[in-house]
Amino acid sequence: MNQFKLPVGELIESGIDFLVEHLSFITKASAAVVETMLGGMEHGLLLIPIPIFIGLIGAGVWLLTRDRKLTLGSALGLALIWNMGLWTATVSTIALVVVATLCAIAIGVPLGILSAISKRMYQVVMPVLDVMQTMPAFVYLIPAIPFFGLGKTAAIFSTVIFSMPPAIRFTCLGIRQIPTELVECSTAFGATRMQRLLKLDLPLAAPTIMAGINQTVMLALSMVVIASMIGAKGLGGEVWKAIQRLQMGRGFEAGIAIVIVAMILDRVLQKLGTRKEK
Amino acid sequence: MAKIHVEGLYKIFGPNPKKAMHMLSQGKTKDEIMAAIRHGVGVDNASFEVNEGEIVVIMGLSGSGKSTLVRCLNRLIMPTAGKILIDGQDVMTMGDDELRQLRQRKMGMVFQNFALFPHRTVLENAALGLEIQGVGKEERLKLAEEALSMVGLDGWGESYPRQLSGGMQQRVGLARALALSPDILLMDEAFSALDPLIRRDMQDELINLQEKMHKTIVFISHDLDEALKLGDRIILMKDGAIVQIGTPEQILTSPATDYVARFVEDVDITKVLTAESVMKRSEAVAYLRTDGPRAALRKMRKHNIAHLFVVDHNHRLVGIVSADAAAALAARGEEQLAEAVCTDIKTVFPNTPAQDLFTIMADLPYPLAVVDENNKFKGVIVRGTLVAALAERGGAA
Numbered sequence: 001m002n003q004f005k006l007p008v009g010e011l012i013e014s015g016i017d018f019l020v021e022h023l024s025f026i027t028k029a030s031a032a033v034v035e036t037m038l039g040g041m042e043h044g045l046l047l048i049p050i051p052i053f054i055g056l057i058g059a060g061v062w063l064l065t066r067d068r069k070l071t072l073g074s075a076l077g078l079a080l081i082w083n084m085g086l087w088t089a090t091v092s093t094i095a096l097v098v099v100a101t102l103c104a105i106a107i108g109v110p111l112g113i114l115s116a117i118s119k120r121m122y123q124v125v126m127p128v129l130d131v132m133q134t135m136p137a138f139v140y141l142i143p144a145i146p147f148f149g150l151g152k153t154a155a156i157f158s159t160v161i162f163s164m165p166p167a168i169r170f171t172c173l174g175i176r177q178i179p180t181e182l183v184e185c186s187t188a189f190g191a192t193r194m195q196r197l198l199k200l201d202l203p204l205a206a207p208t209i210m211a212g213i214n215q216t217v218m219l220a221l222s223m224v225v226i227a228s229m230i231g232a233k234g235l236g237g238e239v240w241k242a243i244q245r246l247q248m249g250r251g252f253e254a255g256i257a258i259v260i261v262a263m264i265l266d267r268v269l270q271k272l273g274t275r276k277e278k
Numbered sequence: 279m280a281k282i283h284v285e286g287l288y289k290i291f292g293p294n295p296k297k298a299m300h301m302l303s304q305g306k307t308k309d310e311i312m313a314a315i316r317h318g319v320g321v322d323n324a325s326f327e328v329n330e331g332e333i334v335v336i337m338g339l340s341g342s343g344k345s346t347l348v349r350c351l352n353r354l355i356m357p358t359a360g361k362i363l364i365d366g367q368d369v370m371t372m373g374d375d376e377l378r379q380l381r382q383r384k385m386g387m388v389f390q391n392f393a394l395f396p397h398r399t400v401l402e403n404a405a406l407g408l409e410i411q412g413v414g415k416e417e418r419l420k421l422a423e424e425a426l427s428m429v430g431l432d433g434w435g436e437s438y439p440r441q442l443s444g445g446m447q448q449r450v451g452l453a454r455a456l457a458l459s460p461d462i463l464l465m466d467e468a469f470s471a472l473d474p475l476i477r478r479d480m481q482d483e484l485i486n487l488q489e490k491m492h493k494t495i496v497f498i499s500h501d502l503d504e505a506l507k508l509g510d511r512i513i514l515m516k517d518g519a520i521v522q523i524g525t526p527e528q529i530l531t532s533p534a535t536d537y538v539a540r541f542v543e544d545v546d547i548t549k550v551l552t553a554e555s556v557m558k559r560s561e562a563v564a565y566l567r568t569d570g571p572r573a574a575l576r577k578m579r580k581h582n583i584a585h586l587f588v589v590d591h592n593h594r595l596v597g598i599v600s601a602d603a604a605a606a607l608a609a610r611g612e613e614q615l616a617e618a619v620c621t622d623i624k625t626v627f628p629n630t631p632a633q634d635l636f637t638i639m640a641d642l643p644y645p646l647a648v649v650d651e652n653n654k655f656k657g658v659i660v661r662g663t664l665v666a667a668l669a670e671r672g673g674a675a
Contacts, residue, residue, distance in 0.1 A: 181393040189458075203397045
C-alpha cells in the first residue's frame with residue numbers, strides 16, 4: 001500500500017508554495033498594516049489607567065445587560081487579573097479576539113446569508129465548513145507563517161479561519177428556519193428577495209445569529225491561546241511560556257485570566273442574544 | 279368582464295408534469311397517477327369566473343386542491359397549464375416585476391395561521407404591504423391605523439402579535455391585506471384556526487365589512503356551514519377538480535353529483551333557505567283603492583284563505599284584512615275596505631333565513647308577508663307551506 005502513496009501532502013504544499021510566491025507581497029503588506037493597527041489599539045487601551053478601564057467595562061456590562069451580579073463579577077474578575085500582574089497580556093488578548101471576531105463576523109455572516117439563499121452556495125460551503133471545523137486547529141498555524149510571517153497577523157488569520165464556521169452555520173440555519181408561512185406571506189405581498197432579507201430573515205434570525213457570534217467569540221478566544229505558538233503574545237503567550245518553563249502556578253494564573261475574559265464575553269453576548277427576542 | 283377568469287387550469291407536482299398531463303387526458307384518476315408515476319395532481323382542469331364584488335367560496339376536503347388553486351391565482355404556485363386572467367391581464371405570462379406589482383397592489387392575502395411577523399408590532403404588521411410597496415413611513419402608518427380600526431382593533435397598534443388572541447391576530451392579518459386597498463382578497467382558510475364562536479364573529483365581521491367594501495373575495499374553506507354563510511357562490515372541489523359551481527341554494531337543492539349530495543346531507547337546511555324560496559307568490563291581494571269588502575271576501579273564498587293582504591296601486595303593502603272584519607264591513611254596507619285594514623303587521627325581507635321565520639311566525643295569528651326594501655309585496659309565508667317547503671328541499675338534498 002505504501003509504495004503507491006498518493007501525493008496529497010505534496011500537492012497541498014506545492015499549491016500553498018505557489019500562492020505564497022505570488023501573493024505573499026500582498027499578505028505581508030496587509031500583515032504590516034494589521035500589526036500597526038493592533039499595536040496602536042493595544043497602546044491606546046493600555047494608556048487608560050487600569051481602575052478607570054475596569055470601571056468602564058463594568059459600566060458597559062451594566063448598560064448592556066442590567067444584571068447586577070454579572071457587572072460586579074466582571075469588575076472583580078478584572079481586578080483579579082490586574083492583581084495577578086496579567087493586565088497587559090489580557091488587553092493584548094482582548095484586542096486580538098475583538099479584531100479576529102470582527103473579521104470572522106464580517107466574512108461569516110454574509111457567507112451564511114448567501115448559503116441560505118442559494119442552494120448551490122450551500123452545497124459548496126457546508127463541506128468546506130466540515131473540513132474547517134474538524135481540521136486540528138494547529139494545522140492552520142503552519143500556512144499562516146509563510147503568508148504573514150511570525151506574529152499577530154498570522155495569529156488573527158488562523159483564528160478567523162478557526163472561529164468563522166459557527167457564524168456561517170448559525171446565520172444560515174437561522175434564515176432557513178424562518179416559518180414557511182411567513183416566507184409565503186412576504187412573497188404574496190410582493191416583496192423582493194432583498195426586502196424579505198431585511199424585513200423578515202435577518203430580524204427573525206437575529207437571536208440565532210447572535211448565538212453563532214457567541215460561539216465564534218469563544219472559539220476565537222481558545223484559538224488565540226493556541227496561536228501564541230506562532231508569536232501572538234497575550235495570555236496565550238503566558239501559558240506557552242509557563243509550559244516551556246514548567247511553571248505550574250503561572251500557567252494556571254494565565255488560564256484563570258482567560259476563563260474570566262471568556263465568561264464576561266459569553267454572558268454579555270448571551271444576554272444580548274436573548275434580549276433581542278424580547 | 280369577470281374580475282377573475284380561470285380556464286383549463288392544471289397543476290401537477292413532480293418532475294415530469296407532461297407525462298402526468300397525458301395520463302389525465304387518458305382519463306386516469308389522481309390516485310392512479312400517484313401510484314403509477316408518483317406525481318401529485320393539485321388542480322385538474324379548473325375553469326371558473328369570479329365577478330367583481332362577489333364572495334366565492336372554494337370548498338373541499340383537505341387535499342382537494344383548493345389551497346393550490348388559490349395560490350395559482352397570484353402564482354405563489356406556478357400552474358402547469360391553463361389560463362388565468364385578472365382584469366383581463368394574463369397572469370401566467372407575467373414577468374417578475376409585473377407579478378410583484380399584481381401582488382403588491384391588486385391582491386391581498388389572508389392566511390390560515392395568520393402569518394404575522396412576531397418581531398413587529400401590530401401596527402407595523404398591518405403596514406407591511408405598504409412598506410413593501412415603498413409608501414413613506416408616515417402615510418403607511420396612517421393607512422395601517424385606518425385598516426386596524428376598520429377591523430375593530432383601535433388602540434392595539436403598539437402590541438405585539440403574541441399578546442393578542444387568535445381572533446384578534448387574524449383581524450390584524452385582515453387589516454394587513456385591507457391596508458393595501460386591493461380589489462381582490464384571497465382568504466386561505468382564514469377562519470379555520472379559530473374556535474367556533476370566534477369564527478362565527480369573524481364571519482359576521484367579514485360580511486359587514488363586505489357590505490361597505492364590495493371587494494372581490496376568494497375564500498377557501500373546508501367548512502360547509504361557513505361556505506353557505508359567506509358565499510355568494512360556492513365552488514366545490516374534489517381531487518383537484520371542480521365538481522359543482524353554484525349558489526348555496528343550488529348546491530343544496532340540486533347537487534350535481536352524489537359526492538356533493540353526500541357532502542351537503544348534514545346541512546341544516548333552514549340556515550340556507552331564505553324567505554323568498556319558501557314563500558308563495560300569491561296573486562290574491564286586495565287593492566286598497568278599488569276593492570271593497572265584498573270583493574275582498576270573494577277573493578278569500580276563491581283561494582280558501584281567512585286573511586288577505588292589502589296593497590296600494592304601486593303594489594306596496596298597506597296591511598292585512600281578515601275575513602271577519604271584511605264580513606262585518608260588508609254587513610254594514612260599507613263600500614271602502616280601509617276601515618277594516620290592520621296596518622300594524624310583521625313583514626320579512628326575501629333574504630331572511632328560513633330558520634328565523636319559525637320564531638317570527640310562532641305567535642302570529644295571520645300569514646307572514648314578504649316585502650322588498652321598498653315595501654313592495656313579494657309573497658306570503660303560511661306555516662304549512664314553510665314546513666312543506668323545508669321537507670321537500672331537505673328531502674332532495
